[in-house]
Amino acid sequence: xxxxxxxxxxxxxxxxxxxxxxxxxxxxxxxxxxxxxxxxxxxxxxxxxxxxxxxxxxxxxxxxxxxxxxxxxxxxxxxxxxxxxxxxxxxxxxxxxxxxxxxxxxxxxxxxxxxxxxxxxxxxxxxxxxxxxxxxxxxxxxxxxxxxxxxxxxxxxxxxxxxxxxxxxxxxxxxxxxxxxxxxxxxxxxxxxxxxxxxxxxxxxxxxxxxxxxxxxxxxxxxxxxxxxxxxxxxxxxxxxxxxxxxxxxxxxxxxxxxxxxxxxxxxxxxxxxxxxxxxxxxxxxxxxxxxxxxxxxxxxxxxxxxxxxxxxxxxxxxxxxxxxxxx
Numbered sequence: 058x059x060x061x062x063x064x065x066x067x068x069x070x071x072x073x074x075x076x077x078x079x080x081x082x083x084x085x086x087x088x089x090x091x092x093x094x095x096x097x098x099x100x101x102x103x104x105x106x107x108x109x110x111x112x113x114x115x116x117x118x119x120x121x122x123x124x125x126x127x128x129x130x131x132x133x134x135x136x137x138x139x140x141x142x143x144x145x146x147x148x149x150x151x152x153x154x155x156x157x158x159x160x161x162x163x164x165x166x167x168x169x170x171x172x173x174x175x176x177x178x179x180x181x182x183x184x185x186x187x188x189x190x191x192x193x194x195x196x197x198x199x200x201x202x203x204x205x206x207x208x209x210x211x212x213x214x215x216x217x218x219x220x221x222x223x224x225x226x227x228x229x230x231x232x233x234x235x236x237x238x239x240x241x242x243x244x245x246x247x248x249x250x251x252x253x254x255x256x257x258x259x260x261x262x263x264x265x266x267x268x269x270x271x272x273x274x275x276x277x278x279x280x281x282x283x284x285x286x287x288x289x290x291x292x293x294x295x296x297x298x299x300x301x302x303x304x305x306x307x308x309x310x311x312x313x314x315x316x317x318x319x320x321x322x323x324x325x326x327x328x329x330x331x332x333x334x335x336x337x338x339x340x341x342x343x344x345x346x347x348x349x350x351x352x353x354x355x356x357x358x359x360x361x362x363x364x365x366x367x368x369x370x371x372x373x374x375x376x377x378x379x380x381x382x383x384x385x
Contacts, residue, residue: 060085084122122172178224282298282337
């Protein structure tokens with residue numbers, strides 16, 4: 058939930074807190090509709106340039122979640138969809154992909170990781186079909202790699218992790234070759250602590266059967282601090298339960314085959330998300346937000362340090378733990 062049009066002070070507060078936590082990567086949103094508001098006018102790089110400045114300042118890698126179809130490009134099926142046209146698929150997937158490539162060219166060497174649409178399998182964020190998504194993914198992959206050969210393209214984070222039917226359709230889309238159009242697979246996982254590891258392991262097996270041998274990232278995971286929304290009976294005691302859930306679930310997902318795990322940094326929206334951050338924070342974020350670390354912030358920070366020291370922990374010795382996440 059960090060947007061291009063957030064005040065610079067809000068962006069810096071989130072980067073600063075992520076760096077202090079010990080994270081190596083921060084995930085944030087890059088709306089094509091904000092960068093390319095006018096098809097005849099120049100791009101607006103201002104918000105993206107702020108991200109790049111902060112990435113350098115705080116020495117954080119950035120995972121840019123590319124989303125939000127510009128209205129002039131959108132192909133909406135109904136008037137209701139037209140009212141939220143940024144969620145619609147483009148009439149021309151190639152045009153969407155070319156704009157993704159222009160972003161990659163602009164950020165090359167500073168931001169090199171790109172996720173293609175947040176939760177595209179959820180009707181709330183993307184109104185297109187699996188086949189339309191496959192074509193956007195394919196066009197974006199080609200354009201991003203042409204602009205930045207070192208770039209990595211992520212599958213949009215999948216929210217419906219209990220089934221594979223939607224991704225089956227993406228991968229079966231004629232002429233898209235979608236299986237070879239992402240470098241990193243990507244799921245979102247909020248579940249009872251005992252289910253997290255098995256879900257990750259199941260996705261690793263599924264991807265291997267489909268012929269994908271790249272890494273799997275979990276780019277959203279979190280658990281509420283408010284006991285009213287804590288659904289796991291073993292973790293139902295407020296902020297301390299949230300902290301214990303984190304230090305139980307994150308290692309379980311890593312052991313099960315997740316190469317990267319991202320946790321929610323700040324509170325946002327309502328319901329369970331209103332207390333999911335490791336930082337208690339206002340929503341929307343003002344220019345100088347007052348944030349308070351929850352016990353989970355300190356627990357995750359200690360977990361990062363502990364796992365980094367455990368050289369017998371094979372996955373951690375291969376690459377540092379990277380764990381910060383911003384959902385759309």
